[in-house]
Amino acid sequence: MLASVASVEEALIALEAGVDMIDLKNPALGALGALNHALVKEIVLTINQRSAVSATIGDLPMDPDIIFEASSAMIATGVDIVKIGFFGRDHHTECLKALKPLSTHNKLIAVLFSDEQPKLNLMLDSLALFANAGFYGVMLDTADKTNGHLLSYLDVDQLAEFVRQSKMLGLITGLAGSIQAEHINQLLIADPSYLGFRGALCEQNQRVFGLDISKVKRIKNQLH
Numbered sequence: 001m002l003a004s005v006a007s008v009e010e011a012l013i014a015l016e017a018g019v020d021m022i023d024l025k026n027p028a029l030g031a032l033g034a035l036n037h038a039l040v041k042e043i044v045l046t047i048n049q050r051s052a053v054s055a056t057i058g059d060l061p062m063d064p065d066i067i068f069e070a071s072s073a074m075i076a077t078g079v080d081i082v083k084i085g086f087f088g089r090d091h092h093t094e095c096l097k098a099l100k101p102l103s104t105h106n107k108l109i110a111v112l113f114s115d116e117q118p119k120l121n122l123m124l125d126s127l128a129l130f131a132n133a134g135f136y137g138v139m140l141d142t143a144d145k146t147n148g149h150l151l152s153y154l155d156v157d158q159l160a161e162f163v164r165q166s167k168m169l170g171l172i173t174g175l176a177g178s179i180q181a182e183h184i185n186q187l188l189i190a191d192p193s194y195l196g197f198r199g200a201l202c203e204q205n206q207r208v209f210g211l212d213i214s215k216v217k218r219i220k221n222q223l224h
């Protein structure tokens, strides 16, 4: 279970609930909104290796220099994993080339967006690029949090194929995208390495509101 958190307090809630990956993100700034680096460092020190910690670099344009700089800066905070959004369909190859020096010694996860690339074949074709670029994993998410959830774009068979092919390439594989408690049993059929949550863990299911510890624990129990 990955839980996205936006503060020290929320990170401690996720730790107490025993989630597997504490994901640092500012949901108010978009699907992969970034927290500022000072706060990320503070959370890394607070968690002190009691859980894996990932962080997003922001909803950034697919410019190799921008993506490289943002990824380098986030790696320097000491997080275990950096999640990088691959928006749209253009310039992915150039960005991967720029990131190659980072992926050798750091765990990078590529986030792909099911609502931006609903054609499964195109996504499957791109998986080898991420594996060849030395990525640690890939993850499916949704870019537009106001319109549907992961299963509105891809069905369980398609998600299972995405997971199967990613794992065959040695990539850990996550699924996210406004996933609610009632989607979990269906999504587990696809056998992902983890499921990622924000909205479903928050007050009133609003991803920009605070984490509700009872929801975090309920979903954690449902998964484990």
Ligand SMILES: O=C[C@H](O)COP(=O)(O)O
Pocket (backbone or CB within 6 Å): 002, 004, 023, 025, 141, 142, 145, 176, 177, 178, 179, 196, 197, 198, 199, 200, 207
């Ligand atoms: O990385 C996972 C995301 O934070 C999931 O957020 P969401 O459940 O609000 O789509």
